Amino acid sequence: DTGVSQDPRHKITKRGQNVTFRCDPISEHNRLYWYRQTLGQGPEFLTYFQNEAQLEKSRLLSDRFSAERPKGSFSTLEIQRTEQGDSAMYLCASSPRTSGSAGELFFGEGSRLTVL
Amino acid sequence: AQKITQTQPGMFVQEKEAVTLDCTYDTSDQSYGLFWYKQPSSGEMIFLIYQGSYDEQNATEGRYSLNFQKARKSANLVISASQLGDSAMYFCAMREVEEYGNKLVFGAGTILRVKS
Numbered sequence: 001d002t003g004v005s006q007d008p009r010h011k012i013t014k015r016g017q018n019v020t021f022r023c024d025p026i027s028e029h030n031r032l033y034w035y036r037q038t039l040g041q042g043p044e045f046l047t048y049f050q051n052e053a054q055l056e057k058s059r060l061l062s063d064r065f066s067a068e069r070p071k072g073s074f075s076t077l078e079i080q081r082t083e084q085g086d087s088a089m090y091l092c093a094s095s096p097r098t099s100g101s102a103g104e105l106f107f108g109e110g111s112r113l114t115v116l
Numbered sequence: 117a118q119k120i121t122q123t124q125p126g127m128f129v130q131e132k133e134a135v136t137l138d139c140t141y142d143t144s145d146q147s148y149g150l151f152w153y154k155q156p157s158s159g160e161m162i163f164l165i166y167q168g169s170y171d172e173q174n175a176t177e178g179r180y181s182l183n184f185q186k187a188r189k190s191a192n193l194v195i196s197a198s199q200l201g202d203s204a205m206y207f208c209a210m211r212e213v214e215e216y217g218n219k220l221v222f223g224a225g226t227i228l229r230v231k232s
Contacts, residue, residue, distance in 0.1 A: 031218065042120075042207050042222030043161070056219065089159060095218050103211065103218040104151060107161035 002026060004108035006092050012114045013082055020078045021111040025094030032075050033105060034067055035091040036060065043091055049075060050097075082115045089113075119143065120208050120223035128229050129198045136183070137193040137226045139208030145169075149211040150191040151220060152182065156204040164206075167191055198230045 005024045013019050025032050030051050035043035046065070048056045051072035061067075064082075069075040079086055089112050093105035121140045129135035141150065152164040167175045167182045175182040183192040195202055205227050209220040 033219065040224070042209075042224050043220075045219055045221070048219055091159075091161065093161070102151075102163075102166035103149065104163040104166060105161075105218060105220060106163070107153075109158060109160045112159070 004092055004094055004106055006090075006108040006111050008111060009109065010112045010114075012116065014116050015084060016081055018078065018080045019082055019113060020076055021090050021092075021113075023075045023077070023092030023108060024073075025075070025092070026096075026106055029094035029096050029106070030072065031095045031097060032069055033093040033095075034075070034077050035093065037089040037091055037110070038087075046077075046090075079113070082113075084115045087113055087115045119221045120210055122208055122223035122226050124226045125224075126227040126229070128231060129195075129202075131200060131230055131232050132197055134194060134196045135198055135228065137195070137206050137208075137228065139191045139193065139223060141189050141191060141208070141210050143189075143210065143212055145212050150182070150184070151209040151211070152180070152191075152193045153207045153209060153222075154202075154204045155207060155225070161207070165193065195228075200230050200232060203228060203230045 007022045032049040034046040037043040047067050049069040064080045067077045089110040091110045093107045095105050148169045150167045154162045165177045165180045167184045179196045181194045205225045207222050207225045209222045
């Protein structure tokens with residue numbers, strides 16, 4: 001499978017615990033994005049990497065959220081001291097630097113977080 | 117300000133008939149791109165079709181076509197000959213100035229149900 005993969009697919013945690021999600025983008029893609037999607041809504045942009053550099057962060061990304069992409073390959077999204085409002089689907093996407101006329105993002109299947 | 121508006125929370129269509137999903141957008145940029153994604157119950161976002169703001173022809177991809185009306189700022193998705201497998205959530209998205217990558221802004225989505 002050469003698509004975007006995310007792990008774990010599902011995570012249930014208690015409020016106050018830390019969680020970490022991993023994303024492996026398509027190998028030749030140097031751009032990586034994290035989005036959050038709550039039930040019945042469209043995905044909301046969280047952050048974006050070009051190679052290992054984090055170039056943009058949304059205001060949605062509070063101090064409890066941190067994302068990394070060491071060596072410009074896989075990425076992790078960590079949420080510290082989780083709150084019930086963090087319950088959502090966390091989507092990872094990647095794209096190549098030049099992707100022709102479309103520039104579409106290629107998404108993984110997401111990591112669903114439930115905070116009890 | 118909301119960038120992408122999808123006014124139809126849910127739509128029903130009879131199998132083999134055509135259906136139009138509405139999308140209006142708001143931008144002051146001259147150069148932008150419009151995308152449609154499909155999200156089945158599995159959660160993965162699947163790219164369907166793209167329209168660039170300077171494209172004179174409406175985009176088509178198989179059974180999908182995009183009815184682009186620039187002056188009205190609308191980018192409706194038309195699905196012809198609906199199939200049961202088309203039942204899913206559909207999102208309209210926009211990319212504005214590619215200052216940092218291909219960040220997309222999504223609408224709230226439309227749930228499509230195809231009836232047999």
